[in-house]
Amino acid sequence: MSKSSSFNIGVEYAASATLAAAAKQLTRLALMLTCLLAPTLAWAQNAYIANTSAGTVSVINTTTNTVVATIPGVGTNPIGVAVSPNGSKVYVGDAFISNEGVSKVFVIDTATNTVVASIPVGFGAAFVAISPNGSKLYVSNHGTTTVAVVDTATNTVSAWIQLSSNPGGLAVTPNGSKVYVADRPGNTVKVIDTATNSVSSIALGGGPFFPAVSPNGAKVYVSSADGSDVWVIDTATNTVVAQIFVAPAPAGLEGVAVSPDNSKVYVSVTAPAGGGDPDPVAVIDAATNTVSAFITVDLNPAGIAFTHDGSKAYVANQDSNNVSVINTATNTVIATIPVGTFPLTFGMFIQPSPHPSNKDQCKNGGYKNYVDDNGQPFKNQGQCVSYVNHP
Numbered sequence: 001m002s003k004s005s006s007f008n009i010g011v012e013y014a015a016s017a018t019l020a021a022a023a024k025q026l027t028r029l030a031l032m033l034t035c036l037l038a039p040t041l042a043w044a045q046n047a048y049i050a051n052t053s054a055g056t057v058s059v060i061n062t063t064t065n066t067v068v069a070t071i072p073g074v075g076t077n078p079i080g081v082a083v084s085p086n087g088s089k090v091y092v093g094d095a096f097i098s099n100e101g102v103s104k105v106f107v108i109d110t111a112t113n114t115v116v117a118s119i120p121v122g123f124g125a126a127f128v129a130i131s132p133n134g135s136k137l138y139v140s141n142h143g144t145t146t147v148a149v150v151d152t153a154t155n156t157v158s159a160w161i162q163l164s165s166n167p168g169g170l171a172v173t174p175n176g177s178k179v180y181v182a183d184r185p186g187n188t189v190k191v192i193d194t195a196t197n198s199v200s201s202i203a204l205g206g207g208p209f210f211p212a213v214s215p216n217g218a219k220v221y222v223s224s225a226d227g228s229d230v231w232v233i234d235t236a237t238n239t240v241v242a243q244i245f246v247a248p249a250p251a252g253l254e255g256v257a258v259s260p261d262n263s264k265v266y267v268s269v270t271a272p273a274g275g276g277d278p279d280p281v282a283v284i285d286a287a288t289n290t291v292s293a294f295i296t297v298d299l300n301p302a303g304i305a306f307t308h309d310g311s312k313a314y315v316a317n318q319d320s321n322n323v324s325v326i327n328t329a330t331n332t333v334i335a336t337i338p339v340g341t342f343p344l345t346f347g348m349f350i351q352p353s354p355h356p357s358n359k360d361q362c363k364n365g366g367y368k369n370y371v372d373d374n375g376q377p378f379k380n381q382g383q384c385v386s387y388v389n390h391p
Contacts, residue, residue, distance in 0.1 A: 045307055045351045046110065047314050048090045049323055050078035051340025057081075057092060058323075058339040059113055062307055062314070062350065065325055065335040073115040074106045080127040080169075081303075081349040083110075084152070085134045090349075091152075093139060095126040105139055107155065110351065119155050121148040127169045127210075127346055131176045131194070138179050138192075140167035147181060147192065161197050163190050169210030169346055173235060174217040174376070180233070182208040182222060189222055189231075191238055202238055204231050210346060212256040212265070214286070215376055221265050221284075223253035230256065230267055232289060242289045246282045253282075255346060257304040257313065259328065260377055262286060266313055266326075268301035269294075281315055281324075283331055293331045297324035303345040308353045308377050309368060316345040353377070359385050 046068070047060040055076050059069040075094025082091045090108040097103055103125035107117040124143030130136070130152070137150040147167055149159040167190070168182035179192040189202045189211060206227025211220050213235070220233040228249055232242035246253055247269045255268035265284040271277070279301055280294040299319035306313050306328070313326040321343065325335040356362055356370040362384035370384060371377050378384040 045353065047305065047323070047350045048081050048083065048092075048108070048345075049316055049339050049343050049349065050074070050081050050092055050345045051321075051342065052077050052079055052095075052318070052344045053342035054340035056340050057090070057108065058343070060314070060323065060337055060339075062312065065337055067337060067339060069113040070340065071108060071113055071115065074108070075104060078106070079344045079346060080125070080129075080140070081345055081347040082128045082130040082137065083348055083351050084130060085132060085352060087351040087354070089134075089152070091128050091130065091137055093121075093125040093128040095124050095142060097123055097143065103141065103143070105137065105150065117155050119150055119157070121150065121157060122146055122160075124166075127167070129170045129172045129179065129347060131172055132174055133176060136176075136194070138170055138172065140170050140181060142166050142168065147179070149197070159197055161192055161199065163199060164201075168208070171211045171213045171220070173213050174215060178235065180211040180213065180220050180222075182211055184208055184225060189220070189233065200238065202233060202240065204240065207252075209252075209254055210256050212258050214258045214262045215260050216262050218262075219258075219286070221256050221258060221267075223256045223267055225252045225254060228253070230265070230284065244284060244289050244291070246284070246291055247280075251279075255302050255304040255315070257306055258286070259306055259313075260308060260310040264328065266304050266306075266315075268297075268304055268315060270300045270302070278320075281313075281326065295326055295331050295333065297326075297333060298322055298336065302343070303347065303349065305348055305350045307350060308371055310377075314350065316343040318342050318344050356384055356388050359388050362388065 045062045049058040057071040061068045074092045076096035078092045080093035092106045102120040105119045109116045121139045122141030126142040127140040139148040147161040151158040165185040170181040181190040184207045191200045206224040209223045209225035211222045222231045230244045234241045252270045267282045283293040285292040298317035301315045302318045303316045315324040323337045327334045353371045367378040367384035
């Protein structure tokens with residue numbers, strides 16, 4: 001081989017090696033950018049709004065605040081909504097009693113936004129709540145005096161819990177040990193011990209309508225549909241520790257939701273029959289148990305739910321057929337989304353965020369996009385990493 005040929009081959013080899021090194025460096029940079037940018041992407045959470053008079057569910061993308069689907073086949077009068085902890089299923093309670101003589105809970109697959117099952121439960125299945133691990137669904141049969149316990153693995157009723165009067169709204173504690181059920185006719189809140197399905201009672205007054213448990217599990221806030229107050233229950237002692245005046249009669253209080261950081265409680269204030277002006281959502285400071293603000297939304301607000309990071313709250317306005325979106329930092333309405341007819345929608349109706357699967361997802365603020373097994377957002381990167389290391 002000539003010196004000239006050897007020189008050319010050497011040059012070609014050097015150039016090839018340089019290109020290979022450059023390509024490798026570019027690949028490394030691309031991977032670094034992926035790790036840096038991916039955790040900061042916002043995860044879309046859908047809100048599932050039950051349109052009670054339309055017999056449909058509107059699906060709202062909470063990133064774009066637009067309706068992305070309308071789901072039929074959820075009964076005649078859907079009211080209660082509960083999303084499974086992993087976000088894969090939505091359970092919708094239909095208060096209508098069918099020709100078979102029962103009410104049903106309808107199961108939506110969120111991957112396809114279609115109804116995949118219906119579960120006969122009792123009479124007037126108006127409210128639903130799911131356990132933190134997703135294995136049990138609790139259903140208030142408002143037309144009778146029972147709460148049905150549904151095994152979500154088989155979609156069948158595994159137990160019936162007898163109460164003394166018609167159950168209303170209900171909520172499960174974050175550790176799954178208790179279910180609080182509003183008993184409007186009896187002016188009490190029933191407490192179900194989920195280990196034994198035994199029932200105890202807490203006396204209130206003024207027609208308790210809907211309970212909301214704080215994310216830390218310490219308090220339960222109960223609205224009064226027939227009065228002006230919100231009661232605060234200490235879950236450790238099951239005693240009333242405060243009664244918060246919200247609005248004068250004849251207004252009633254319906255939906256209640258507690259912010260993910262436990263600092264705020266939002267309560268929907270409904271007008272008496274015939275009221276034609278937009279109504280407010282009251283903001284309660286949980287540290288002082290006082291009303292700190294009123295946010296005007298639309299006609300007769302009902303159910304309320306927060307996004308996982310607490311930055312927004314969604315309020316179903318039953319008489320204006322829309323949903324108000326509240327910026328919780330400023331307590332202002334930033335969007336109004338038309339939905340179906342008479343959206344009541346009580347319960348945890350917004351999909352949770354996913355769990356992190358690797359430590360890179362926790363970096364650069366990425367931990368804010370994920371939650372733990374109880375659906376709670378991580379407070380910092382360390383908590384997120386610890387979850388990945390010890391799921």
